[in-house]
Amino acid sequence: MSHRQTAANTYRLRVECPGIAAAAVAGQFAMLRIADRVDPLLGRPLAVYDTYRSAEDDAPQGEISERRFADFVYVVHGRFTTALKSLAPGERMTLWGPLGNGYREVPTTGHLLLVAGGIGQTALLTLGRDRAAAGEKVTFCWGASRGAAFGDIDDFRRAGLDVHLATLDGSSGKRGTVIDLLDSLFPRSGAAETDAPRHVACCGPDGMMAAVSRWSEGRGLGCHVSLEAPMACGIGICFTCVARVKDAEGGWDYKRTCIEGPVFAATSIDWS
Ligand SMILES: Cc1cc2nc3c(=O)[nH]c(=O)nc-3n(C[C@H](O)[C@H](O)[C@H](O)COP(=O)(O)OP(=O)(O)OC[C@H]3O[C@@H](n4cnc5c(N)ncnc54)[C@H](O)[C@@H]3O)c2cc1C
Numbered sequence: 048m049s050h051r052q053t054a055a056n057t058y059r060l061r062v063e064c065p066g067i068a069a070a071a072v073a074g075q076f077a078m079l080r081i082a083d084r085v086d087p088l089l090g091r092p093l094a095v096y097d098t099y100r101s102a103e104d105d106a107p108q109g110e111i112s113e114r115r116f117a118d119f120v121y122v123v124h125g126r127f128t129t130a131l132k133s134l135a136p137g138e139r140m141t142l143w144g145p146l147g148n149g150y151r152e153v154p155t156t157g158h159l160l161l162v163a164g165g166i167g168q169t170a171l172l173t174l175g176r177d178r179a180a181a182g183e184k185v186t187f188c189w190g191a192s193r194g195a196a197f198g199d200i201d202d203f204r205r206a207g208l209d210v211h212l213a214t215l216d217g218s219s220g221k222r223g224t225v226i227d228l229l230d231s232l233f234p235r236s237g238a239a240e241t242d243a244p245r246h247v248a249c250c251g252p253d254g255m256m257a258a259v260s261r262w263s264e265g266r267g268l269g270c271h272v273s274l275e276a277p278m279a280c281g282i283g284i285c286f287t288c289v290a291r292v293k294d295a296e297g298g299w300d301y302k303r304t305c306i307e308g309p310v311f312a313a314t315s316i317d318w319s
């Protein structure tokens with residue numbers, strides 16, 4: 048296990064978990080808990096950020112099926128992440144996954160726009176890399192409150208993504224929200240240009256994803272979002288993770304984010 052700080056209040060953990068590392072697709076997650084501890088008792092969901100063959104690799108190598116290690120990147124938030132930050136060498140973790148649907152339904156359109164808010168970049172790296180490797184143009188826009196929140200940005204550049212940043216305090220990238228950044232990169236008048244994105248994949252806080260959903264709809268772009276709902280089991284049993292999801296007939300139903308999600312078509316989510 049290796050562990051390092053990547054940004055303000057943000058850490059990157061590498062765990063040996065071959066079953067997860069060799070099978071995870073972009074946007075899937077795992078449930079993690081610190082073994083032999085009762086506080087917190089329940090696991091917490093973290094996106095599978097990237098996967099590796101060895102504990103020492105600093106870039107993914109070889110076939111996915113050969114991967115044995117997964118990296119998770121987390122912001123210190125509450126009881127679990129506070130305990131995780133101080134994990135002693137040799138302490139054991141319990142993980143289950145890979146879980147959820149991932150970004151499987153995101154279509155190949157020629158230009159994919161990835162939009163992250165806060166720690167939402169963790170769900171997007173492998174999606175961007177896979178699509179860039181397949182020849183698709185991938186633009187990555189990441190918004191945060193301040194520049195100190197951005198960590199390991201070079202992972203995204205090395206993955207072949209065109210990276211743009213926005214911060215509320217203007218300390219890094221464009222000053223403003225990620226929507227301000229999107230407006231400046233892709234003004235409405237330019238939407239018909241061949242270089243404009245054709246589809247959006249997004250992860251971040253609900254308010255930001257609702258805004259990205261409206262932004263995409265306003266430009267006629269499809270959009271998929273990954274919901275960060277609180278979860279207790281991760282495997283469909285407890286129903287703590289439900290979200291209101293609209294159906295084609297104009298009604299809605301509760302869907303389990305851990306099983307039917309976490310990725311949904313943005314227009315199907317009831318953001319109210
Ligand atoms: C599919 C998925 C992937 C995720 N990936 C990552 C990741 O890669 N990195 C990362 O840092 N976080 C990620 N999260 C969020 C992370 O699981 C939560 O922040 C988790 O609760 C942190 O545990 P904690 O014990 O530190 O905080 P907690 O004690 O669980 O939470 C502290 C406070 O935050 C509230 N809260 C908890 N979870 C959420 C939430 N999701 N949204 C809003 N409020 C919440 C609680 O009600 C509580 O008041 C992901 C969530 C999901 C569903």
Ligand code: FES
Nearest residue numbers: 281283285286305
């Ligand atoms: S977390 Fe238990 S049903 Fe989704």
